[in-house]
């Protein structure tokens with residue numbers, strides 16, 4: 001026999017002995033919080049999990065009052081992984097009431113599975129990267145009295161979650177997953193083990209999602225995948241370049257970006273799309289990982305330094321305005337000083353618009369962890385990282401200096417981080433801060449660049465931003481993310497060494 005627990009809100013059913021409710025058909029008063037580490041793919045997965053919890057009647061909440069806490073994790077670096085366990089300890093720490101349910105999702109969940117309970121006994125469920133669709137069922141079962149549920153199987157429908165079942169973070173740009181997984185098995189990278197082998201969505205399904213986003217007021221689409229330029233339409237067989245055409249043809253979508261391509265799979269057809277302009281923005285994140293051919297061989301990247309530079313030259317011949325950002329690893333197995341210097345000179349030759357740089361950290365299952373000693377001492381890795389970042393900082397300052405006086409179209413993303421100004425992005429993905437009307441979020445405006453720092457530009461608004469076109473619910477007005485505590489958290493982590501998994505922070 002079940003009765004409503006004394007004092008429990010409607011919808012929560014308690015046991016006859018009055019013990020706390022743990023069973024429910026719907027859970028309208030359960031408050032949830034999702035904390036996210038890592039890449040854009042993880043941020044987007046959190047949007048899917050938020051909707052899944054919303055479908056149960058749960059609603060977002062502040063950290064202190066959340067009853068269901070999901071930690072959506074990143075495992076591309078050991079440090080990021082360890083932070084998750086520290087966070088679980090915080091959640092159950094003395095002097096505070098623990099959340100009713102604590103879940104670990106994402107790449108650490110997929111990689112560690114049941115072993116997570118051994119490290120963190122307070123965890124109630126483990127949800128793998130390909131099992132997001134199981135979240136409502138997992139919560140229901142836990143509330144019904146089950147304990148310690150692990151869902152890390154492959155669920156094919158996980159890839160193609162309908163747009164109405166994704167609770168997107170309010171803003172002007174939205175993510176669309178076009179493919180998941182990777183077949184490349186670079187020797188340092190854990191992604192093929194946490195995200196599985198490549199699986200692609202159909203063009204028709206992706207276009208439907210883009211149409212729905214345009215109708216909701218989003219103006220910029222970011223196509224996501226671990227290796228986007230190996231995309232193939234399972235229905236028609238078209239490649240990534242054709243996919244950008246199809247998404248670019250959706251009315252209301254003004255900008256398309258993508259992350260991340262692999263240098264070895266770069267096609268002439270995609271170069272042509274950059275050359276043609278249109279909604280494909282002149283910026284690309286092209287992970288180099290190293291500037292040394294011998295290191296690239298040990299990484300099993302499938303290209304040499306020369307091939308990478310040829311690709312950059314070719315791309316810039318076709319699209320001179322193309323800005324390139326990249327990922328670089330320092331201190332990979334056996335990296336000599338000379339090899340590291342090849343990475344420094346790569347910076348000088350390419351002049352990347354920004355660089356995500358990381359110290360190599362050994363990850364489980366990878367070829368490097370099995371065959372290559374992690375033999376560069378940590379202080380040396382740190383020193384190289386500092387050196388590389390200092391060199392890149394000078395390059396960014398010089399690039400930004402050259403932009404002063406230019407006029408750029410910005411898409412206004414909202415208030416700037418420093419406050420008192422607006423922040424938008426130019427076509428090259430650089431952040432521009434400027435004074436402007438507070439209701440301009442989601443609009444396009446023309447700005448003249450007047451100043452710069454290493455990570456962002458300062459501008460003067462020339463023409464007031466055009467108001468956002470009406471078209472369904474404004475993306476920025478979604479109320480489901482309105483509680484501050486429900487925002488997807490992006491702790492600053494040394495996120496990744498892998499393509500497709502750059503840290504999802506805004507530069508600036």
Ligand code: SF4
Nearest residue numbers: 182184185186189499
């Ligand atoms: S680094 Fe990129 S291409 Fe290589 S295995 Fe990882 S995700 Fe795949």
